[in-house]
Amino acid sequence: MKALVFKGSRNIVYDSFPDPTLEAASDILIAVKACSICGSDLHIYHGDRIGPHDYSKAMPAFCVGHETIGEVLEVGAAVKQHRVGDRVMVSPGVGCGHCPPCLRGQIAHCHQPRMAGAFGTHLGLNGGQADYFRVPHADLIARTIPDGVSNDQALLLTDALSTAYFGVKGAQLAPGEIAVVIGLGPVGLLAVECCYALGAERVYGIDPVAHRRDLAQALGAISLSPDEAMPIIKQQTQGLGADCVIEAVGLEATISQAFKLVRVGGRVSVLGIAQQGAVLPMAYVQMKNISLFTGVASVVNTWSELIPLLQQGRIKAGNMFSHRYSLADGAQAYAKFDARGDDTLKMMMIP
Ligand SMILES: [Zn+2]
Ligand SMILES: [Zn+2]
Incomplete structure (x- = not known):
């Protein structure tokens, strides 16, 4: 063959x-x-x-x-x-x-x-x-x-779709909640769809690439560049942050951005394959009572x-x-x- x-x-x-x-x-x-x-x-x-x-x-x-x-x-x-x-x-x-x-x-x-x-x-x-x-x-x-x-x-x-779904379920998204997806590659875009299918009220999608933001927008997401994400999401959630954040990149910077965008007591689900030696801001995660979910999907x-x-x-x-x-x-x-x-x-x- x-x-x-x-x-x-x-x-x-x-x-x-x-x-x-x-x-x-x-x-x-x-x-x-x-x-x-x-x-x-x-x-x-x-x-x-x-x-x-x-x-x-x-x-x-x-x-x-x-x-x-x-x-x-x-x-x-x-x-x-x-x-x-x-x-x-x-x-x-x-x-x-x-x-x-x-x-x-x-x-x-x-x-x-x-x-x-x-x-x-x-x-x-x-x-x-x-x-x-x-x-x-x-x-x-x-x-x-x-x-x-x-x-x-x-x-x-x-x-890709199974991994996206695994991550959204891991974020324990409940109907009516506000979700953020960081990274709008295939898994991130599919995660946007999964969030809406599971009842999200609003989903923000974050990516530096305009074309990918357009694709997320077409799925109903509010698309933002990494720089504008923090002030806009804070302002549109009365300063609280999102109920859950799904991270689909795996870089230290995007993982720590997820912790910043989530509300106190919220959930962060990391799907991106983390680099060896990536460091988590544990004290920050602890003081905000954030639940962290990660892993590889079966x-x-x-x-x-x-x-x-x-x-x-x-x-x-x-x-x-x-x-x-x-x-x-x-x-x-x-x-x-x-x-x-x-x-x-x-x-x-x-x-
Ligand atoms: Zn694969
Ligand atoms: Zn076995």
Whole structure:
């Protein structure tokens, strides 16, 4: 088959790769219909670290990608939920289904390390930016795409939309509240939609890029640049601040801005992947009685709530894919995504 193969820093190429086959009775094999590039894929592309994995080191070539939908081609003997020909979406985290974190629903923290991360690590699981893709523990981590959910929406359910929803739920947003979303990339824009779907009275969106502010405005947010956010939000909340703030950047500056924009006793939810060594203003957080939520989403847990919201049109998740490429042009898609142009949101690739 052909796939996007990691061969070293800034060297992800469209190349031949051995066809995947069923390796366990709980596996399925899918023909990929669409896949997308995640911000975290850029860490691999740059040869950075993700947790314990150092992508600057020499390692065997592997297929990248953890945001994938496809059609079931083969089904292992123990698989109960999937049939050949089904349209499926796949979770990026691979849980065993049996260890204590999995039994608590925290698939992202599965005890079997080769299964705990995303696809596309060098731990023996090849990723889904490929013609074909082996999905382990398929009953647990793959789901038939239901009627009323488009391929674009299903692809967002594999990570970005699930992560946004996880963050808004983590902020304990209640109907009638005022929310702020810092960072209007795909996850931040989807968080704006999730806030309104869950009953927010008003949502402020903050980003330095005018085009992204326009997109948030079109979703009903009051869009502000980072500089104007503080005085305007303070003034429009009688000096109190927002009930909750969802941070979708991960920089020390934006995380500390979240604590400043939230009211006393409010909630801050940090979705942005924090840099190593990032410092929290703990004394400030404590004196304002702020509750802090953070973590990585176990995306399968969000599907039962998000699917009806999509089917009923209460979340549309439209216009998130700013660019569509054939998988054969995947190297260009990575380069374009990495250039972070103002018009770049998410890149879809189709084999
Ligand atoms: Zn992702
Ligand atoms: Zn497990």
